[in-house]
Amino acid sequence: MSNLDTMEAERLQASNLFYRDPALYDSVQADSDSTSICQALIDRYCPEARTLLDFGCGTGRNLQLLARRFDCIGIDLQPGLVDYGRHTRSELDLRVGDIRTVRLGCTADVLVCLGNSLAYVHENADLQATFQTFAAHAHRHTLLVLCSPVAPIQSQSPQQARVETRFGPATVTIGYEWDLRTQINTMRRHWVFDSGEECHDAIRRRVLGPRELELHALLAGFEVFEIVNETGALPVLGPGAYTVARYQE
Incomplete structure (x- = not known):
C-alpha cells in the first residue's frame, strides 16, 4: 500500500x-x-x-x-x-x-x-x-x-446493550451524532467489560x-x-x- x-x-x-x-x-x-x-x-x-x-x-x-x-x-x-x-x-x-x-x-x-x-x-x-x-x-x-x-441513526439519549465477546460479556453504551452538512453519522461507544476494563471508540460513517x-x-x-x-x-x-x-x- x-x-x-x-x-x-x-x-x-x-x-x-x-x-x-x-x-x-x-x-x-x-x-x-x-x-x-x-x-x-x-x-x-x-x-x-x-x-x-x-x-x-x-x-x-x-x-x-x-x-x-x-x-x-x-x-x-x-x-x-x-x-x-x-x-x-x-x-x-x-x-x-x-x-x-x-x-x-x-x-x-x-x-x-x-x-x-x-x-x-x-x-x-x-x-x-x-x-x-x-x-x-x-x-x-x-x-x-x-x-x-442510507439514513442516519439518531437518538436523544445513549443506548445500552450487552455483547458477548471473547473476553466475556460487556456492556456497551452507544450514542450517535449527525452532521447534515457533511452527511457524517458518528457512533460513539463506551465499552465496559465485566473484567472492569474500559475503552472508547468513535466511528464516522458517510450516509449516502x-x-x-x-x-x-x-x-x-x-x-x-x-x-x-x-x-x-x-x-x-x-x-x-x-x-x-x-x-x-
Missing part, C-alpha cells in the same frame, strides 16, 4: 476497537446475516455466477461462507484483519488493498462491498474512485451488491441516500435494479440497505 493508504488504515484502526482487535471483530461479526442476504440477491439476479470479489472483507468471515460456492478473493484496507484472516482461514485468498485504488488485473461475476465498508469513504472524489474500482473489476453483466447506511448511490453507480457504468433494507424484502425504511446493480458497459 502507499503511504496515504497506510495512514488511512491507521486512522480507522485508532477509531474502531474492532480494527485494533481482529479476534473481537471476528466474534462479534459471527451473528451477521450479510452472507445469507447477499447470496439470496445473487440467486435472484445472477444465479450463474462463479467468481466473486469482496471489497472490505475484514477477517474473511463472510467470504469463508461465500467461498463454498464461488471462487473468491477478498480485499481489505486493515492489515491486522487480513493477517488474522490468513491465519484462521488459510484456504482463503485475502489481500491488503484500498478500495479507492486497488487493481487486481481481473474481473468477477459478482462484486460485493458489505459491512458498511463504503460508508468509510467520506469524500466525493474518493467515492467516485471507489466506484471506478468496482468498474475496473467488472465485465458486462457483473453484479454489484453493496451494503451501506438511495438517489446518491444510484447516481454514483450510474456514472461508473452500473444500472441499479433495487435498493432493499436488511431483510432483503421490504422498501428502504431504516439506516442500512443493500444496493443491487449490474455493469452495463
Whole structure:
C-alpha cells in the first residue's frame, strides 16, 4: 500500500476497537446475516455466477461462507484483519488493498462491498474512485451488491446493550451524532467489560441516500435494479440497505 493508504488504515484502526482487535471483530461479526442476504440477491439476479470479489472483507468471515460456492478473493484496507484472516482461514485468498485504488488485473461475476465498508469513504472524489474500482473489476453483466447506511441513526439519549465477546460479556453504551452538512453519522461507544476494563471508540460513517448511490453507480457504468433494507424484502425504511446493480458497459 502507499503511504496515504497506510495512514488511512491507521486512522480507522485508532477509531474502531474492532480494527485494533481482529479476534473481537471476528466474534462479534459471527451473528451477521450479510452472507445469507447477499447470496439470496445473487440467486435472484445472477444465479450463474462463479467468481466473486469482496471489497472490505475484514477477517474473511463472510467470504469463508461465500467461498463454498464461488471462487473468491477478498480485499481489505486493515492489515491486522487480513493477517488474522490468513491465519484462521488459510484456504482463503485475502489481500491488503484500498478500495479507492486497488487493481487486481481481473474481473468477477459478482462484486460485493458489505459491512458498511463504503460508508468509510467520506469524500466525493474518493467515492467516485471507489466506484471506478468496482468498474475496473467488472465485465458486462457483473453484479454489484453493496451494503451501506442510507439514513442516519439518531437518538436523544445513549443506548445500552450487552455483547458477548471473547473476553466475556460487556456492556456497551452507544450514542450517535449527525452532521447534515457533511452527511457524517458518528457512533460513539463506551465499552465496559465485566473484567472492569474500559475503552472508547468513535466511528464516522458517510450516509449516502438511495438517489446518491444510484447516481454514483450510474456514472461508473452500473444500472441499479433495487435498493432493499436488511431483510432483503421490504422498501428502504431504516439506516442500512443493500444496493443491487449490474455493469452495463
